[in-house]
Amino acid sequence: MAFEFLGGDVHCGRPWHPYGVAYALQDCPDHKLANGAGAVLENFTRSGVPVGTHDPVGWPTFKDWPAPDSLTHEGTYYKWLERSWRGGQRILVNLLVENNQLCNLYPLKRNSCDDMTSLRLQADDMRKLERYIDAQSGGPGRGWYRIVTDPWQARKVINQGKLAVVMGIETSVLFGCSSKLDKPTCTSAQIDRQLDEVHAMGVRQMELVNKFDNGLAGVAGDSGGVAPLVNLGNRSLPVQLTASDPEDACAYVFEQDHVEIGPGQQKDVTVRANPRRSPFLASGRLIGFTVTARATDTNNVATQAQAQLEQRAVLSPLSLVFLLFLGALAGGWWISRPQKPTISLLAEPSQVVQGGTITMTWSASPGSMVHIENEKGDVVYDGNTSTGKKTYRVDRSGTLVFTATANRDGLKADPTVITVEATAPEVAPPPVIREFSAD
Template sequence: MRSRRRASMIATVAAVICALLAGGGGATATERPWYEPVSRPSPDAEIGVTGAPFKGTDARGRVRGFVDTHNHVMTNEAFGGKVICGRPFSASGIADALKDCPEHYPDGGGALLENLTVDSDGRHDPVGWPTFRDWPSHTTLTHQQNYYAWIERAWRAGQRVMVTNLTSNAVLCTIHVRDRGCDEMESIRLQARNTRELQTYIDTMYGGPGKGWFRIVSSPADARRVIKAGKLAVVLGVETSEPFGCKQTFDFARCTTADIDRGLDEFKALGVQSMFLCHKFDNALCGVRFDQGATGTILNVGQFVSTGTWWQTEACKGPQKDNPIGSVPVPAIENWLPPGTTVPKYPSGAQCNVRGLTELGEYALRGMMKRGMMVELDHMSVKAAGSALDLLEARRYGGVISSHSWMDQAWIQRLYALGGFIGSYGMDSESFVRDAGATAALRRQYGVGLGFGSDFNGLGSHPTPRGADAPDKVTYPFRTFSGGPLVDRQVTGQRTWDVNTDGGAHYGLVPDWIEDVHRLGGDDVLHELLAGAQSYLNTWSRARGRKAPPS
């Protein structure tokens, strides 16, 4: 017995000596830090961030980190599956995930939506992996920008909450090349399922269920646990044009209160925590805030095709204003109209949507509050948003969000007074700093942080590069806040991205963009962004009827 105990002790001491000689802080060759994968696909995108991601909360239970209030990880499954080319992951590897749609070959001429709305010559190199000559870029609308490894880079550099919106649009699906049906609810179900499959895919790299850094959360408390462990809390939202089939045709609602209740219950079962009542087209719930330029013309045609009615305007009755309606001719889309039908001409000057929050919209809003969901005001007409705020204030309901600068700015104080949260659109760094400065006094007054809404794969614009010769440009490598991980240029295949010349080309450049914002805006705007995750969770807590922790 004594000899066996002595042999065991010798073996233990030998193991410790071997570990020290190997340079580890007690870790053996088979052990890995919690933030490193057990296995990673090869080849794959490089992360370009070294060092341990921060974890934990402070003594008062507050989290730190950035929050993206508006992203679209699974939009490749939306609009009939052929608008966004490429996928955020593939079991077959990066070459399969990051490839263009067959319709874009040989020279990009088949990218209908992108060629109609982006100022370009209508051509691009369709090859993705490994060369990425033309995409993703800060101007692209129809190529994957949310590859999982790019999201991982943002998490490692300090992001702690990401809202991914499940989205679709039946009209865009109908007029575009597609490989599936156009029912928006079916698309939302598929996107929710595939987001969970992405979580499983990442878990597998890290050793099994629950091990990965990508964690879909179902409550503020769940999110705080995830963030305390140093991981990324992923929140599911819905941004679609016909939720629960609630479209309107010739001013006739195509849904009932029973449809709304069934739909909201299904969304809760899918894990959805926030929702837009209307998006892009007027529906049976509310009128929308208009789009501008060529996009506005395209959407107004879509509004007519979907509802049988054009956007209808009136002189604005208050300081709030909807966006000007797009008036740029788009013959390729207007040719879809019946003979003799033309896009209306609208009066110049401020015009507002005549449609506000309908009775069914009020019912849906009350249903969201009953279920503790966060209400998105963006994309509502000012008439609808004003009515929604009246109802929220009457109930003292603080679970209200403006996630990507699509709400009239005159409503900001009302939203903050309720306990809501704002993510400014992820625009170019100079504009972001300017817009953040314009509302900083209100955030100080209400003690809230700031988020950003990246809208990647949301058919929107992304940060433009400031240029290789810009003053105080980002220099690589750089440290994240408080001497954290070291961030170098992002490399995928044969392509190296630099935020100074590439802007917001894909999600992996979010840390670089934040560094650019920090250089231009100083420590104040950085600290507001770092307080964003905590403030967002406070608003979510208010939606659940719980007192938020101190800020």
């Protein structure tokens, strides 16, 4: 029923009219001047400047309004609401709205700017619309638009296939309770009395604050084209930020712990939560903490937000088990990994006369291929006998060098080298005839 708010002459058109759509969807008289040029508030809220034009004709052409960005023209003619109901909608919250600051600023008005007076008028209009739709539907109680005051009524109306309408409130100075020097201008008794009144009117939903700070709550402010106008009614707020947790488990460091929040502003402040203790071995846990923003010039204005920090130890029990498992695997691999083979070689005797023989004895890692050769490259032995011996005849004198190697699983042993000294045999002198006789 917002067509009655802000003095009743800001809003152009209304949800219904006893004489039908031709009377309900008409533009405001000041809008009709110079093809919409007189619609200063419409132009300002739509484009941010007071200058502009629009087609003042609503029904039946609907050239320029209704429109999503047109805040001063009717956008919910009851037939459009009926279309939504026929499409399946079964519950609606209808807010009674007012803003006495903007109402006092606008020069044209026929209704009071007092919030509660305006809300009573709009609640009465909701009842009138219900009776009007009843009349269109055949009589009292037969219309599809039904105002409900409790869940049982709402369910009954919905089960009948009708639209359950909940009456709510969204206004700037609820119960006439404004704020002067950060002090509410009302008492608890006054609030209780007016709560009873609006409940008797049928109100079942309520927002404590709208565009401006009041005695019950504060606002963040508006953004967009209407923000400069709306935010004139609010002031900047100095705020102190603190954080705590029930266990005092963390130290909290704010990027800024004192900030100034202007009307319509939003500020992001980084807070770092540092755990006081970091266990080496423990399960992860969640530390719940609360960040409080409190006005420094009045203690009764504050808000809080909760968050959680996941603290993890250097090692969790599961991580420790996993590391031990990896250690066991690594140990098993180290023990069972392929080993480089070894080989030893012995020649007996180590000194020999040319033409004599020596016995070559070797011992290599099991499963190794053994290869033994001399310094000339002549193969003494090549085979898979890892431990064995072989006789070798020395055919020359001098130092003989023998090299033994072993191979297993693609790995080669460090070569083993031995030497044998071979001497030339002694040459017997030719025979000499010392005496000769003949008979």
